Amino acid sequence: MPYSLLDLAIIREHYDANDAYERSLQVARHAEKLGYTRMWLAEHHNMANVGSSSPQILIGYLASGTSTLRIGSGGIMLPNHSPLIIAEQFGTLATLYPNRIDLGLGRAPGTDQTTATALRRGRQESVQEFPSDLDDLQRYFSEKNLDSKVRAFPAEGLDVPIYLLGSSMSSAVLASQKGLPYAFASHFAPGYLINASQYYRENFQPSEQQATPYFISCVNVIAADTDEEAHFLATSFYQSALGIIRGKSYPMKKPVKSMDGIWSDPEAAAIQNMMACTFIGTKETLKPQFESFFKQVEVDELMVSTNIYDTEKRLKSLEITAEVLG
Structure with missing residues (x-):
């Protein structure tokens, strides 16, 4: 099974964004050596300790520092942007790094509503407009847009694969209708995982980009040489997750x-429920956890989110994960 990596360039306590970006590049280079298929960066805004506010720029940074690893967005929050701008940006990236750029798209703002309003400068973009924005974006990449009055250079005619991201049934419906690969955010919103994956497969309509369903599930993985160490390292991840519960942006803290x-107790229960798709342990203890997961949901690719404070421990976790999934 292909295995990949999601990164948010989370800033560690007492460090800055530059440290987060350097660590992301170090992780990307290591993941490339380990056989990871792709590394995606998510778009977030107005979060002091999440460094991925401009994934387009980080994609270029990571692509320039690697050679074979696919780099992409997981995702670009399309309602925040003009489809034309996204086509131009990713067309440029795909020109600089041929056959290595992915364009994952989400419909959420990736921030609070006040910040979303500031991003959109008064433009009222609704969920209902997302499908039409997607149509516009696909048209800009198409060679059929040759005679249009508005064209996206250098995107036109380039093969930049589009992925739809989501955590709900509505995303599953759209992905199946459009015949696009579908990535599910089970690492923080697992509630509809099984239903969405089943619906997507059963209702998938082939497209020019994708002939058969392709389902990616993103999960949290913390691996180490001992179970005790893995659970110890996971406390950094839990402390960051508290920020989601409390509506705050916490830096990555030491375990x-x-x-x-x-x-x-209520916060612990809420995090355990929200992070139900989390796998913690050694190579030996992770194997049965993954086997149980794969029996419940049919997955074509597993994407892992590994938030560990110590970079060397994080690299080790990625090694163990690759050994289990490879």
Whole structure:
């Protein structure tokens, strides 16, 4: 099974964004050596400790520092942008790094509504307009747009694969209708994972880009040489996840011996529910966890999110994950 990586360039406590970007490049180079298929960067705004506010720029940075790893967006939040601009940007990236650029698209703002309003400068973009924006974007990449009054250079005619991202049934419906690969955000919103994957496969309509369904599930993985160490390292991930529960942006903090006193019982329960698709342990303990997961949902590719404070420990976790999935 192909295995890939999701990155948000999360900023560590007492460090800055430059450190986050350098670590992302280090991780990308390591993932390339380990046989990972792709590395995606997510778009987030107004979050002080998430460095991926401009994934287009980071994609170019990571692509320039690697040679075979596919680099892409997981995703670009299309309602925040003009389809023409996205076509031009990703056309430029695909020209610079041929056959290595992915364009994953989401319909959420990737931020709060006040910031979304600032991003869109008063343009009222609704969920209902996402399909038409997607049509516009696909047209700009198509050679059939040759005679249009508005053309996207150098995107026109380039083969930049588009992926739809989501965590709901509506995303599954659109992905199946459009005949596009579908990536599900099960790493933080697993509720509709099984239903969405089944619907997508059963209702998939072949397209020029994709002849058969292609389903990616993103999960959290923390791996180490011992189970005790893996669970210890996971406390950094839990502390960051608290920010989602509390509506705050926390930096990546050092692991702690216990989460007692850091989160409340309701917060712990909420995070455990939200992060249900999380796999923690050694190579030996991860194997049965993955096997159980794959029995529940049919997956064509697994994308992992590995948030560990220490970079060397993170690289080790990616090695173990590759050994399990390879």
